[in-house]
Amino acid sequence: MAAPNDPDPGDPARHGDSGLQPERTDLAWGRTTMAMVVAAALFLRWLPHHGWFVGTLVCGAIAAALAINLTQKRRFHRAVRGINRETMPPDLGSTAAVAASVVVLALLGIYTVLFLPLQP
Amino acid sequence: MPDDSNTGAKDARGRLASRLLGGGTEPDPRFTLANERTFLAWIRTSLALLAGGVAVEAFMASLLGPELRKTIAVLLLVLALVIGGGSFFRWLNVERAMRSNSPLPLPLIAPVLAIGGALVAAIMVVFVIARPA
Numbered sequence: 736m737a738a739p740n741d742p743d744p745g746d747p748a749r750h751g752d753s754g755l756q757p758e759r760t761d762l763a764w765g766r767t768t769m770a771m772v773v774a775a776a777l778f779l780r781w782l783p784h785h786g787w788f789v790g791t792l793v794c795g796a797i798a799a800a801l802a803i804n805l806t807q808k809r810r811f812h813r814a815v816r817g818i819n820r821e822t823m824p825p826d827l828g829s830t831a832a833v834a835a836s837v838v839v840l841a842l843l844g845i846y847t848v849l850f851l852p853l854q855p
Numbered sequence: 856m857p858d859d860s861n862t863g864a865k866d867a868r869g870r871l872a873s874r875l876l877g878g879g880t881e882p883d884p885r886f887t888l889a890n891e892r893t894f895l896a897w898i899r900t901s902l903a904l905l906a907g908g909v910a911v912e913a914f915m916a917s918l919l920g921p922e923l924r925k926t927i928a929v930l931l932l933v934l935a936l937v938i939g940g941g942s943f944f945r946w947l948n949v950e951r952a953m954r955s956n957s958p959l960p961l962p963l964i965a966p967v968l969a970i971g972g973a974l975v976a977a978i979m980v981v982f983v984i985a986r987p988a
Contacts (some may be wrong), residue, residue, distance in 0.1 A: 756888045757868055763895040765883050770902040777906050780913040792875055817884035825887050825950050827872050830943060832896055837939035844905060844932045 750815045757814035762801055764810060765832065774840065786831045792843050800834040803829075834852035875947060879954025890949050896940035897964065904935035923982060927975060934971040938964055 750757060775796035781789040810829060817823025881887075908931030915924055941964040948960045 752885065754885060756885050760888045760892050763892040767895050767899055767902070769887045770899045770906075774902050775907070775978060777909040777913065779911065784913065814868050814884070814888055817887070820930070821884065821921055823884035823887055824881065826874070826877065826891060827875065830891065830946055833895075833898055834939055834943035834946075837898060837905070841901075841905055841932050841936035844908060847927055848908075848928045848932065853916075853921075 740779045743804045748812070748815060755809055757818060760814055761807060761811045764807060767801045768803045771796050771803070774802065776847075783845065784853050785847050788851060789847060791842060794846070795836070795840055795843070799833065799840075803833065818833075866949045876954060877951050879951070879956070884951040886953055887950070890946060890953070893944055894946035897938060897945065900968065901939035901942060902929050904938060908932040908935060919982070921976075924949065927978060930971070930975055930978075934968070934975075936969075938968055962975075964985075 747785065775793050778789055778792040778796060782793070810826065813823070813826070887961040908928045911919075911924060911931060919927070945960075945962055945964055952959050
């Protein structure tokens with residue numbers, strides 16, 4: 736395993752991890768944002784059939800994607816700091832928030848399919 | 856988080872976090888990051904199921920009857936719900952195991968995904984075979 740080799744203290748993005756863990760984690764969050772946007776785009780397809788309520792689903796998915804995107808930098812620097820200091824508390828807030836968003840979107844989706852009639 | 860200057864809220868969050876994580880010592884940050892990426896892979900799986908459920912309801916109206924379409928869509932959405940919620944507990948359990956140096960728990964959501972996915976596929980196969988040409 737790669738030990739941090741003298742990270743530059745002046746640069747918050749500099750780390751000595753040869754496994755490139757902060758970058759890979761950053762990209763994994765980025766892919767999750769994309770998946771969220773795809774879900775939002777598909778919800779958009781429901782709009783003409785199930786009415787205005789679907790707007791909340793579209794907005795919810797977009798808001799979740801935006802929230803992930805806006806906090807990307809903070810998480811990346813946190814990971815770099817964690818690697819440099821060899822200790823890092825787990826990001827309970829981010830994981831709980833993104834899991835909760837998916838659960839709420841799924842629940843609203845089930846409600847839409849079961850209880851909102853198709854409009855011609 | 857932007858409200859970190861509020862020490863009271865920070866303390867409360869710290870207490871909740873330590874209760875959820877169950878003590879132990881902080882593992883290698885690389886393992887914590889790997890666990891986070893695995894969690895995100897499960898979340899994307901859940902989002903793909905969600906998108907699948909939405910697509911079935913939106914695009915298959917001319918192909919499937921309303922009951923079958925609803926059944927498949929709801930099955931996929933419920934699967935997305937279970938995988939999405941379960942992935943957080945999976946992440947938490949792995950984090951707890953790493954902190955206490957115990958063996959990692961088996962992923963319960965893996966067989967759920969396998970059985971759920973197979974069920975939806977089986978329904979579609981039966982539909983395709985039974986459909987009049």
